[in-house]
Amino acid sequence: MTTDMNDIFKALADPCRRELLDRLSEENGQTLGALCERMAISRQGVTKHLALLEAANLVVIVWQGREKLHYLNPEPIQQIHQRWIGKFEPQRLQALATLKKALEDK
Amino acid sequence: MTTDMNDIFKALADPCRRELLDRLSEENGQTLGALCERMAISRQGVTKHLALLEAANLVVIVWQGREKLHYLNPEPIQQIHQRWIGKFEPQRLQALATLKKALEDK
DNA sequence: TTGACATGCAACCAAATAGTTGCATAATAA
DNA sequence: TTATTATGCAACTATTTGGTTGCATGTCAA
Numbered sequence: 114m115t116t117d118m119n120d121i122f123k124a125l126a127d128p129c130r131r132e133l134l135d136r137l138s139e140e141n142g143q144t145l146g147a148l149c150e151r152m153a154i155s156r157q158g159v160t161k162h163l164a165l166l167e168a169a170n171l172v173v174i175v176w177q178g179r180e181k182l183h184y185l186n187p188e189p190i191q192q193i194h195q196r197w198i199g200k201f202e203p204q205r206l207q208a209l210a211t212l213k214k215a216l217e218d219k
Numbered sequence: 220m221t222t223d224m225n226d227i228f229k230a231l232a233d234p235c236r237r238e239l240l241d242r243l244s245e246e247n248g249q250t251l252g253a254l255c256e257r258m259a260i261s262r263q264g265v266t267k268h269l270a271l272l273e274a275a276n277l278v279v280i281v282w283q284g285r286e287k288l289h290y291l292n293p294e295p296i297q298q299i300h301q302r303w304i305g306k307f308e309p310q311r312l313q314a315l316a317t318l319k320k321a322l323e324d325k
Numbered sequence: 326t327t328g329a330c331a332t333g334c335a336a337c338c339a340a341a342t343a344g345t346t347g348c349a350t351a352a353t354a355a
Numbered sequence: 356t357t358a359t360t361a362t363g364c365a366a367c368t369a370t371t372t373g374g375t376t377g378c379a380t381g382t383c384a385a
Contacts, residue, residue: 122232123232125231126231127343138306138310138314142317145362146361155344156361157344158344161342173318175322178351179360179362181361184314184318185314187311187314187315200244201244204244204293205297208247208291208292209293211248211291212279212292215248215290216281251332252332260375263374263375264374264375267374284381284382285382285383286331
Protein backbone atom coordinates (compact mmCIF):
# COMPACT_ATOMS: atom_id res chain seq x y z
CA MET A 114 0.00 0.00 0.00
CA THR A 115 1.73 3.11 -1.26
CA THR A 116 0.66 6.33 0.39
CA ASP A 117 0.78 9.77 -1.20
CA MET A 118 4.24 11.26 -0.79
CA ASN A 119 2.69 14.55 0.20
CA ASP A 120 0.92 12.99 3.17
CA ILE A 121 4.24 11.62 4.35
CA PHE A 122 6.08 14.94 4.07
CA LYS A 123 3.19 16.73 5.76
CA ALA A 124 3.15 14.21 8.58
CA LEU A 125 6.88 14.61 9.14
CA ALA A 126 6.65 18.40 9.23
CA ASP A 127 5.53 18.59 12.85
CA PRO A 128 7.98 18.18 15.75
CA CYS A 129 5.38 16.45 17.93
CA ARG A 130 4.82 13.83 15.28
CA ARG A 131 8.54 13.26 14.78
CA GLU A 132 8.83 12.92 18.54
CA LEU A 133 6.13 10.25 18.49
CA LEU A 134 7.95 8.36 15.75
CA ASP A 135 11.15 8.62 17.77
CA ARG A 136 9.42 7.15 20.79
CA LEU A 137 8.00 4.30 18.78
CA SER A 138 11.43 3.62 17.37
CA GLU A 139 12.67 3.28 20.94
CA GLU A 140 9.78 1.08 21.97
CA ASN A 141 7.45 -0.25 19.34
CA GLY A 142 3.80 -1.17 19.91
CA GLN A 143 3.00 1.39 22.61
CA THR A 144 -0.55 2.24 23.65
CA LEU A 145 -2.03 5.70 23.26
CA GLY A 146 -1.79 6.24 26.99
CA ALA A 147 1.90 5.35 27.04
CA LEU A 148 2.62 7.69 24.14
CA CYS A 149 0.87 10.52 25.95
CA GLU A 150 3.20 10.37 28.94
CA ARG A 151 5.67 13.22 29.16
CA MET A 152 4.10 14.92 26.16
CA ALA A 153 3.39 18.61 26.58
CA ILE A 154 -0.06 18.43 24.98
CA SER A 155 -3.38 16.79 25.86
CA ARG A 156 -4.40 13.24 24.99
CA GLN A 157 -6.69 14.54 22.27
CA GLY A 158 -3.83 16.50 20.81
CA VAL A 159 -1.70 13.36 20.68
CA THR A 160 -4.61 11.41 19.17
CA LYS A 161 -4.86 13.89 16.33
CA HIS A 162 -1.16 13.70 15.59
CA LEU A 163 -1.29 9.92 15.60
CA ALA A 164 -4.23 10.01 13.20
CA LEU A 165 -2.09 11.92 10.70
CA LEU A 166 0.78 9.50 11.14
CA GLU A 167 -1.65 6.66 10.53
CA ALA A 168 -3.08 8.37 7.43
CA ALA A 169 0.47 8.70 6.10
CA ASN A 170 0.91 4.99 6.85
CA LEU A 171 3.90 5.77 9.05
CA VAL A 172 2.17 4.15 11.99
CA VAL A 173 -0.11 1.11 12.00
CA ILE A 174 -2.77 0.53 14.65
CA VAL A 175 -3.62 -2.81 16.22
CA TRP A 176 -6.50 -2.96 18.69
CA GLN A 177 -6.09 -5.20 21.67
CA GLY A 178 -9.21 -5.12 23.82
CA ARG A 179 -9.66 -1.52 24.83
CA GLU A 180 -6.02 -0.71 24.14
CA LYS A 181 -4.77 0.74 20.90
CA LEU A 182 -1.27 -0.37 20.01
CA HIS A 183 0.89 1.72 17.70
CA TYR A 184 3.48 0.15 15.45
CA LEU A 185 6.07 1.88 13.34
CA ASN A 186 5.88 1.22 9.61
CA PRO A 187 9.34 1.88 8.15
CA GLU A 188 8.17 1.66 4.56
CA PRO A 189 7.16 5.30 3.90
CA ILE A 190 10.41 6.65 5.33
CA GLN A 191 12.25 4.28 3.06
CA GLN A 192 10.13 5.54 0.21
CA ILE A 193 11.11 9.15 0.83
CA HIS A 194 14.70 8.11 1.08
CA GLN A 195 14.70 6.25 -2.21
CA ARG A 196 12.33 8.28 -4.33
CA TRP A 197 13.08 11.77 -3.15
CA ILE A 198 16.34 12.15 -1.28
CA GLY A 199 17.89 9.59 -3.57
CA LYS A 200 17.02 11.80 -6.51
CA PHE A 201 19.27 14.55 -5.22
CA GLU A 202 22.17 12.31 -4.35
CA PRO A 203 23.70 11.86 -7.83
CA GLN A 204 23.94 15.63 -8.38
CA ARG A 205 24.95 16.43 -4.83
CA LEU A 206 28.64 17.14 -5.32
CA GLN A 207 27.93 18.90 -8.59
CA ALA A 208 25.39 21.22 -6.91
CA LEU A 209 27.79 21.96 -4.08
CA ALA A 210 30.55 22.90 -6.53
CA THR A 211 28.19 25.10 -8.54
CA LEU A 212 27.04 26.86 -5.39
CA LYS A 213 30.57 27.53 -4.17
CA LYS A 214 31.58 28.92 -7.53
CA ALA A 215 28.54 31.20 -7.65
CA LEU A 216 29.35 32.52 -4.20
CA GLU A 217 32.98 33.20 -5.15
CA ASP A 218 32.10 35.00 -8.36
CA LYS A 219 29.65 37.33 -6.73
CA MET B 220 25.98 26.88 8.90
CA THR B 221 23.60 24.31 10.35
CA THR B 222 19.94 25.19 10.09
CA ASP B 223 17.23 24.00 12.43
CA MET B 224 15.98 20.58 11.36
CA ASN B 225 12.44 21.74 11.91
CA ASP B 226 12.81 24.53 9.34
CA ILE B 227 13.99 21.97 6.82
CA PHE B 228 11.10 19.55 7.41
CA LYS B 229 8.63 22.44 7.31
CA ALA B 230 10.11 23.72 4.07
CA LEU B 231 9.85 20.28 2.47
CA ALA B 232 6.23 19.86 3.52
CA ASP B 233 4.77 21.90 0.66
CA PRO B 234 4.45 20.46 -2.87
CA CYS B 235 5.16 23.85 -4.48
CA ARG B 236 8.44 24.10 -2.63
CA ARG B 237 9.45 20.56 -3.54
CA GLU B 238 8.59 21.40 -7.13
CA LEU B 239 10.91 24.42 -6.95
CA LEU B 240 13.73 22.25 -5.59
CA ASP B 241 13.10 19.76 -8.39
CA ARG B 242 13.37 22.53 -10.96
CA LEU B 243 16.59 23.80 -9.48
CA SER B 244 17.98 20.29 -9.50
CA GLU B 245 17.25 20.19 -13.22
CA GLU B 246 18.76 23.61 -13.83
CA ASN B 247 20.65 25.30 -11.08
CA GLY B 248 21.04 29.07 -10.67
CA GLN B 249 17.69 30.12 -12.13
CA THR B 250 16.25 33.60 -11.69
CA LEU B 251 12.99 34.27 -9.88
CA GLY B 252 11.30 35.00 -13.20
CA ALA B 253 12.43 31.69 -14.67
CA LEU B 254 11.23 29.80 -11.63
CA CYS B 255 7.82 31.44 -11.91
CA GLU B 256 7.21 30.12 -15.41
CA ARG B 257 4.64 27.36 -15.62
CA MET B 258 3.88 27.66 -11.94
CA ALA B 259 0.19 27.81 -11.05
CA ILE B 260 0.61 30.64 -8.54
CA SER B 261 1.61 34.30 -8.72
CA ARG B 262 5.15 35.64 -8.57
CA GLN B 263 4.61 36.81 -5.00
CA GLY B 264 3.46 33.35 -4.07
CA VAL B 265 6.63 31.86 -5.51
CA THR B 266 8.70 34.52 -3.75
CA LYS B 267 7.25 33.50 -0.41
CA HIS B 268 7.97 29.84 -0.99
CA LEU B 269 11.53 30.64 -2.03
CA ALA B 270 11.96 32.72 1.12
CA LEU B 271 11.14 29.66 3.22
CA LEU B 272 13.52 27.50 1.22
CA GLU B 273 16.19 30.13 1.76
CA ALA B 274 15.45 30.30 5.50
CA ALA B 275 15.88 26.52 5.65
CA ASN B 276 19.16 26.99 3.80
CA LEU B 277 17.97 24.65 1.07
CA VAL B 278 18.42 27.42 -1.48
CA VAL B 279 21.09 30.10 -1.59
CA ILE B 280 20.56 33.46 -3.30
CA VAL B 281 23.14 35.31 -5.37
CA TRP B 282 22.25 38.74 -6.72
CA GLN B 283 23.46 39.62 -10.16
CA GLY B 284 22.42 43.14 -11.10
CA ARG B 285 18.67 43.20 -10.92
CA GLU B 286 18.42 39.44 -11.18
CA LYS B 287 18.20 37.08 -8.25
CA LEU B 288 19.83 33.72 -8.89
CA HIS B 289 18.78 30.67 -6.91
CA TYR B 290 21.20 27.87 -6.15
CA LEU B 291 20.45 24.52 -4.60
CA ASN B 292 22.24 23.76 -1.36
CA PRO B 293 22.38 19.97 -0.99
CA GLU B 294 23.65 20.09 2.59
CA PRO B 295 20.32 20.21 4.51
CA ILE B 296 18.87 17.31 2.54
CA GLN B 297 22.02 15.37 3.33
CA GLN B 298 21.55 16.33 6.96
CA ILE B 299 18.03 14.93 7.08
CA HIS B 300 19.23 11.80 5.41
CA GLN B 301 22.04 11.23 7.88
CA ARG B 302 20.62 12.50 11.13
CA TRP B 303 17.01 11.52 10.79
CA ILE B 304 16.32 8.89 8.16
CA GLY B 305 19.60 7.24 9.04
CA LYS B 306 18.40 6.85 12.60
CA PHE B 307 15.56 4.60 11.46
CA GLU B 308 17.64 2.54 9.11
CA PRO B 309 19.32 0.17 11.63
CA GLN B 310 15.96 -0.87 13.11
CA ARG B 311 14.15 -0.98 9.82
CA LEU B 312 13.91 -4.71 9.26
CA GLN B 313 13.27 -5.29 12.94
CA ALA B 314 10.34 -2.81 12.89
CA LEU B 315 8.93 -4.43 9.78
CA ALA B 316 9.05 -7.88 11.36
CA THR B 317 7.45 -6.62 14.57
CA LEU B 318 4.68 -4.96 12.59
CA LYS B 319 3.93 -8.07 10.54
CA LYS B 320 3.82 -10.22 13.62
CA ALA B 321 1.45 -7.79 15.38
CA LEU B 322 -0.86 -7.83 12.37
CA GLU B 323 -0.90 -11.63 12.23
CA ASP B 324 -1.60 -12.03 15.93
CA LYS B 325 -4.54 -9.66 15.93
C1' DT C 326 16.54 60.52 -19.73
C1' DT C 327 12.99 57.64 -20.20
C1' DG C 328 10.72 53.31 -20.36
C1' DA C 329 10.68 48.61 -19.52
C1' DC C 330 12.04 44.86 -16.66
C1' DA C 331 13.11 42.18 -12.24
C1' DT C 332 12.18 42.25 -7.95
C1' DG C 333 10.62 43.83 -2.97
C1' DC C 334 7.30 45.28 0.59
C1' DA C 335 2.83 45.52 2.95
C1' DA C 336 -1.88 44.68 3.64
C1' DC C 337 -5.30 41.72 3.31
C1' DC C 338 -8.11 37.18 3.03
C1' DA C 339 -9.49 32.26 3.27
C1' DA C 340 -8.41 27.86 4.61
C1' DA C 341 -5.80 24.65 7.16
C1' DT C 342 -3.60 23.46 11.52
C1' DA C 343 -2.76 22.61 16.32
C1' DG C 344 -4.66 22.86 20.25
C1' DT C 345 -8.42 22.82 23.77
C1' DT C 346 -12.74 21.10 26.52
C1' DG C 347 -16.82 18.31 27.46
C1' DC C 348 -19.22 14.31 26.98
C1' DA C 349 -19.93 9.39 25.18
C1' DT C 350 -18.68 4.54 24.69
C1' DA C 351 -16.63 0.11 25.40
C1' DA C 352 -13.65 -3.11 28.02
C1' DT C 353 -11.70 -4.61 32.27
C1' DA C 354 -11.45 -5.16 37.39
C1' DA C 355 -13.47 -5.18 41.98
C1' DT D 356 -23.23 -4.84 38.98
C1' DT D 357 -20.53 -0.98 39.47
C1' DA D 358 -16.21 1.60 39.08
C1' DT D 359 -12.43 2.54 36.64
C1' DT D 360 -9.74 2.70 32.66
C1' DA D 361 -8.76 3.49 27.66
C1' DT D 362 -10.28 5.50 24.11
C1' DG D 363 -13.49 8.17 20.55
C1' DC D 364 -16.32 12.01 18.83
C1' DA D 365 -17.70 16.83 18.23
C1' DA D 366 -17.50 21.63 18.82
C1' DC D 367 -14.94 25.46 19.37
C1' DT D 368 -10.74 28.76 19.20
C1' DA D 369 -6.35 30.90 18.00
C1' DT D 370 -2.59 30.83 15.04
C1' DT D 371 -0.22 29.73 10.96
C1' DT D 372 -0.18 29.15 6.15
C1' DG D 373 -0.71 29.92 1.30
C1' DG D 374 -2.38 32.85 -1.61
C1' DT D 375 -3.78 37.39 -3.56
C1' DT D 376 -3.41 42.52 -5.03
C1' DG D 377 -1.40 47.17 -5.34
C1' DC D 378 2.32 49.98 -5.26
C1' DA D 379 7.46 51.00 -4.66
C1' DT D 380 12.32 50.49 -5.92
C1' DG D 381 16.42 49.66 -8.44
C1' DT D 382 18.76 48.25 -12.82
C1' DC D 383 19.32 47.96 -17.65
C1' DA D 384 18.65 49.35 -22.55
C1' DA D 385 17.11 52.64 -26.17
